Amino acid sequence: MTEPIADSATEELLDLTVVVNGVPRHAKAPARRLLSDFLRHDLRLTGTHVGCEHGVCGACTVLVDGQPMRSCLMFAVTAQAHEVTTVEGLGAIDSMGPVQQAFIECHGLQCGFCTPGFLTTITAYLEDHPHPTADEAREAISGNLCRCTGYQNIVKSVLRAAELRAERAGTTT
Amino acid sequence: MTSQMFGAPVKRREDPRLVTGGGRYLDDLGHSALAAAFVRSPHAHARIVDIEVSDALDVDGLVGIWTHEDLPGRVGEPLPLLIPHPTLTHGRTQFALARDEVNYVGEAVVMVVARDRYVAEDVCQRIRVDYELLTPVVGIANARDGSALVHDDVPGNVACRMLQEVGDVDAAIAAAPHTLELDLDIERSACMPMEGKGVLARWDSDKGELRIFSSTQTSTGVRAAVAAKLDLPLAKVECIAPDVGGGFGVKINHPWPEEVLIPWAARLLDQEVKWTEDRREHFISSAHERGQLQQIRVGFDDDGRVLGLDVKFWHDNGAYTPYGIIVPIITSTQLLGPYKPGAYRCEFWSLYTNTVLVTPYRGAGRPQGCFAMERTMDAIADRLGLDRAEVRSRNFILPSEMPYDHGLLFQDGRPLKYDSGDFPASLAKLKALVGWDDFAAYREQAEAEGRRVGLGIGCYVEGTGVGPYEGGHIQIETSGRVNVSTGLTSQGQGHETSFAQIVAQELGVSIEDVFVTTGDTRRMPYAVGTFASRAAVMSGNAIALAARNVRAKALRIAADALEVSAEDLEIVDGDIRVKGAPGTHMTLGTVSVMSNPLRYAFDEAAKAATQFAGTADYSKPPVADDDEPGLEGKDFYSPTQATFANGMHAAIVETDPVTAEVKILRYCVIHDCGTMINPMIVEGQVHGGVAQGVGGALYERMVYDDSGQLLNASFMDFLMPYASEVPHIETDHLETPSPLNPLGIKGAGEAGCIPVTAVIASAISDAEGFAITSMPISPVELWELRQRHARGEIPSLRGTRHTPSAPVTSAPVTSAPSTPSREAP
Ligand code: FES
Ligand code: FES
Numbered sequence: 001m002t003e004p005i006a007d008s009a010t011e012e013l014l015d016l017t018v019v020v021n022g023v024p025r026h027a028k029a030p031a032r033r034l035l036s037d038f039l040r041h042d043l044r045l046t047g048t049h050v051g052c053e054h055g056v057c058g059a060c061t062v063l064v065d066g067q068p069m070r071s072c073l074m075f076a077v078t079a080q081a082h083e084v085t086t087v088e089g090l091g092a093i094d095s096m097g098p099v100q101q102a103f104i105e106c107h108g109l110q111c112g113f114c115t116p117g118f119l120t121t122i123t124a125y126l127e128d129h130p131h132p133t134a135d136e137a138r139e140a141i142s143g144n145l146c147r148c149t150g151y152q153n154i155v156k157s158v159l160r161a162a163e164l165r166a167e168r169a170g171t172t173t
Numbered sequence: 174m175t176s177q178m179f180g181a182p183v184k185r186r187e188d189p190r191l192v193t194g195g196g197r198y199l200d201d202l203g204h205s206a207l208a209a210a211f212v213r214s215p216h217a218h219a220r221i222v223d224i225e226v227s228d229a230l231d232v233d234g235l236v237g238i239w240t241h242e243d244l245p246g247r248v249g250e251p252l253p254l255l256i257p258h259p260t261l262t263h264g265r266t267q268f269a270l271a272r273d274e275v276n277y278v279g280e281a282v283v284m285v286v287a288r289d290r291y292v293a294e295d296v297c298q299r300i301r302v303d304y305e306l307l308t309p310v311v312g313i314a315n316a317r318d319g320s321a322l323v324h325d326d327v328p329g330n331v332a333c334r335m336l337q338e339v340g341d342v343d344a345a346i347a348a349a350p351h352t353l354e355l356d357l358d359i360e361r362s363a364c365m366p367m368e369g370k371g372v373l374a375r376w377d378s379d380k381g382e383l384r385i386f387s388s389t390q391t392s393t394g395v396r397a398a399v400a401a402k403l404d405l406p407l408a409k410v411e412c413i414a415p416d417v418g419g420g421f422g423v424k425i426n427h428p429w430p431e432e433v434l435i436p437w438a439a440r441l442l443d444q445e446v447k448w449t450e451d452r453r454e455h456f457i458s459s460a461h462e463r464g465q466l467q468q469i470r471v472g473f474d475d476d477g478r479v480l481g482l483d484v485k486f487w488h489d490n491g492a493y494t495p496y497g498i499i500v501p502i503i504t505s506t507q508l509l510g511p512y513k514p515g516a517y518r519c520e521f522w523s524l525y526t527n528t529v530l531v532t533p534y535r536g537a538g539r540p541q542g543c544f545a546m547e548r549t550m551d552a553i554a555d556r557l558g559l560d561r562a563e564v565r566s567r568n569f570i571l572p573s574e575m576p577y578d579h580g581l582l583f584q585d586g587r588p589l590k591y592d593s594g595d596f597p598a599s600l601a602k603l604k605a606l607v608g609w610d611d612f613a614a615y616r617e618q619a620e621a622e623g624r625r626v627g628l629g630i631g632c633y634v635e636g637t638g639v640g641p642y643e644g645g646h647i648q649i650e651t652s653g654r655v656n657v658s659t660g661l662t663s664q665g666q667g668h669e670t671s672f673a674q675i676v677a678q679e680l681g682v683s684i685e686d687v688f689v690t691t692g693d694t695r696r697m698p699y700a701v702g703t704f705a706s707r708a709a710v711m712s713g714n715a716i717a718l719a720a721r722n723v724r725a726k727a728l729r730i731a732a733d734a735l736e737v738s739a740e741d742l743e744i745v746d747g748d749i750r751v752k753g754a755p756g757t758h759m760t761l762g763t764v765s766v767m768s769n770p771l772r773y774a775f776d777e778a779a780k781a782a783t784q785f786a787g788t789a790d791y792s793k794p795p796v797a798d799d800d801e802p803g804l805e806g807k808d809f810y811s812p813t814q815a816t817f818a819n820g821m822h823a824a825i826v827e828t829d830p831v832t833a834e835v836k837i838l839r840y841c842v843i844h845d846c847g848t849m850i851n852p853m854i855v856e857g858q859v860h861g862g863v864a865q866g867v868g869g870a871l872y873e874r875m876v877y878d879d880s881g882q883l884l885n886a887s888f889m890d891f892l893m894p895y896a897s898e899v900p901h902i903e904t905d906h907l908e909t910p911s912p913l914n915p916l917g918i919k920g921a922g923e924a925g926c927i928p929v930t931a932v933i934a935s936a937i938s939d940a941e942g943f944a945i946t947s948m949p950i951s952p953v954e955l956w957e958l959r960q961r962h963a964r965g966e967i968p969s970l971r972g973t974r975h976t977p978s979a980p981v982t983s984a985p986v987t988s989a990p991s992t993p994s995r996e997a998p
């Protein structure tokens with residue numbers, strides 16, 4: 001959570017519009033509302049998780065204009081000028097993205113709490129590095145914490161997701 | 174045939190939901206709830222002099238502020254001591270809000286409820302608490318010294334002293350040809366699930382009912398504890414564990430102060446109230462584990478066989494003992510691992526310190542015990558110049574000696590009696606996997622390149638699946654949907670999948686038709702909880718038994734209707750049919766219709782069950798006297814004792830000659846948890862456990878200063894391993910079925926982390942040529958040890974470092990790769 005406000009005056013609520021998963025979303029929130037809280041509690045997109053509130057664990061990672069960003073370190077107000085993609089935007093149950101599908105196939109998650117942050121991070125990574133080696137895949141996920149999996153199956157998931165992306169690209173072109 | 178489900182690496186049923194943002198964790202619920210925040214003690218030991226709230230009262234959005242004096246009746250009494258024990262003579266628990274004294278930094282003093290968490294924290298900042306400082310007791314050595322006390326009425330800070338002895342240890346050691354003494358030290362760490370704790374409570378004032386959601390490992394426990402605290406009938410309280418983002422032990426303790434206060438406030442305010450723990454709160458006000466000082470005296474013969482083992486240890490239990498002394502009891506009993514010392518004595522003291530409480534963390538005292546035993550094994554091997562694996566094998570309990578009774582009492586108060594296990598076979602597999610006998614050659618080559626490498630080993634036995642019981646309930650709907658419930662909770666173990674596999678197999682239905690609910694007291698009010706690697710053993714077997722009951726009922730009804738004998742029927746993919754004559758059949762859904770005679774036809778299926786639908790036998794009641802309506806079944810599994818899983822790990826490490834950095838080159842695991850329900854899930858549990866073990870061996874520690882401040886209470890400073898720190902883990906399994914339960918399974922949840930600290934210490938010792946006795950170890954510490962070793966303050970290992978073993982007679986060793994290689998995942 002944030003630093004307290006200096007005085008007890010009623011907080012001014014701002015009309016915020018943030019493009020989330022391609023849709024402009026409106027809500028009223030104070031200037032100090034973190035993007036993570038805004039997504040979770042104002043827009044009720046609870047797929048984005050908060051594991052540390054200080055930018056270290058990566059659970060809250062969303063894509064801002066396609067780049068992975070820690071939504072616990074960003075204000076909702078600041079996000080107004082950008083396009084935000086959350087885990088909900090990576091694919092739904094009946095139309096999963098390649099990274100989501102790879103995580104299921106490779107047992108890349110246990111409790112699932114860290115998972116949305118990995119999924120967004122890896123999605124962006126594979127955009128720039130479509131054919132990683134195992135070592136590169138490990139490096140790519142080394143900014144996110146997971147307490148359950150020991151990472152081995154997440155590394156495997158990255159490699160599998162790369163394959164799935166390539167397969168899908170092959171079938172659609 | 175329905176495809177084989179039990180034992181197959183079935184993809185998890187929970188995953189599609191969890192990877193698409195569909196998980197519902199505690200803080201994903203109750204968006205319109207009021208939020209709670211706490212003023213917590215900034216001091217480790219102090220008396221509360223005054224609490225001043227007037228500055229806070231005009232904050233817009235404030236709903237209420239409470240201190241201890243506002244708490245009525247049992248809400249204001251100390252929290253329960255959950256697991257009393259005769260030797261816990263000085264058990265102490267805290268108040269939900271501190272009364273006069275605070276005993277650790279982070280202890281809750283004031284609760285604030287406000288419109289949202291931001292406002293609640295604003296209010297907390299404006300509350301002033303005056304303290305009179307008392308002397309803090311920090312660290313085991315200070316607690317043991319006893320000159321300052323945590324609790325005035327607990328002399329020497331001793332919560333408990335316990336002694337167990339089998340045989341005459343003093344005589345055995347006195348008569349032994351060789352003796353050794355070791356002083357060991359293991360630091361504090363903590364579970365650190367990615368999701369902290371959290372509670373949401375809804376009070377229904379129309380019905381006088383309370384619904385609690387808690388990120389807990391025991392919803393039945395929370396329900397009962399809160400009902401008792403709030404003086405509510407159990408029938409008026411329900412507790413649901415939603416998706417839980419990891420537990421690892423810390424969420425088994427209950428009720429946490431917040432689990433009492435949030436429901437209390439929700440009832441008082443007649444509004445939904447929620448508290449979500451933030452990361453700093455989790456560090457300073459949940460629980461830690463691991464910290465122990467150990468002294469070992471061992472007597473052994475020329476072959477390295479242990480004749481007498483005398484262990485004393487001092488366990489840091491933090492400021493209070495709500496979860497009793499489970500952790501040190503487990504250390505004292507599970508220390509023995511796969512070995513049979515001639516005589517054994519263990520005496521421990523569980524000590525208070527002015528630090529956050531200590532409750533079980535994955536492994537729950539076993540990593541400490543394993544560290545003690547395995548360091549001792551290495552020391553014996555070194556003294557005699559024997560191979561470390563060989564010394565271990567000479568002390569093994571053999572398969573022919575199973576079941577093996579140690580003559581001690583285990584953590585469940587029952588005899589410590591191993592049910593099964595083949596330790597020589599495990600060791601043979603481990604040596605093959607890591608290339609034990611080729612390591613000397615590898616080292617020679619590495620040293621020629623100026624590299625320093627070492628090989629380490631560690632073995633453990635883990636009591637899993639402790640009682641008292643769990644239950645399973647299965648109900649089949651007319652659609653054929655199979656609803657399964659069990660009361661214990663899930664924190665990532667994949668219960669929705671593994672339990673569904675059991676039911677699919679036992680009933681003969683497709684896994685897609687099976688829906689598992691855990692941790693919901695509305696669905697299964699009798700349960701204990703998820704801890705001690707017990708879920709698969711306890712609930713798995715209960716669910717299997719329940720499924721067998723449902724199956725028997727379905728076959729009886731179908732046999733009647735099809736006018737055949739039940740023995741001639743089989744169930745395939747939800748269809749009951751006559752063996753060899755599949756044309757004669759009916760679905761489980763139809764049997765479900767028939768099992769429940771109805772008056773009202775609300776759909777087509779129901780129509781078939783109404784009173785005018787068919788030919789009735791008017792001489793009989795619609796439901797027979799000895800029957801019940803519905804196609805459902807329930808059963809409980811309650812074993813006489815725990816099952817004992819085991820495993821052996823080996824690691825090859827490289828230590829940097831200049832910087833003393835430690836790199837794990839290879840990590841090998843042999844794991845035996847009996848019959849596996851889902852090997853993919855078991856493997857995942859092992860990976861996760863090893864990763865936590867690596868954290869505990871090389872990175873994680875709780876750094877308290879002398880005044881009791883936790884200096885590293887954030888993920889920036891508490892070094893939980895990222896992917897870059899965790900090695901690729903090579904695994905191999907042995908499946909020695911447990912004779913104790915119908916499915917032959919043993920628990921797997923904690924195993925991975927148990928021996929890691931011991932294994933890494935063993936490997937670093939082997940690399941450096943002197944014994945590592947204190948863990949975790951950082952590069953700085955290793956560097957300092959090297960300086961002391963160079964100055965002659967630390968003796969060199971006497972035996973030459975790792976040499977290939979003498980031929981092992983008990984089991985063959987297969988060929989292994991000659992050089993360590995990190996396999997591509
Ligand atoms: S919650 Fe944002 S990085 Fe941890
Ligand atoms: S799956 Fe639980 S924290 Fe990663």
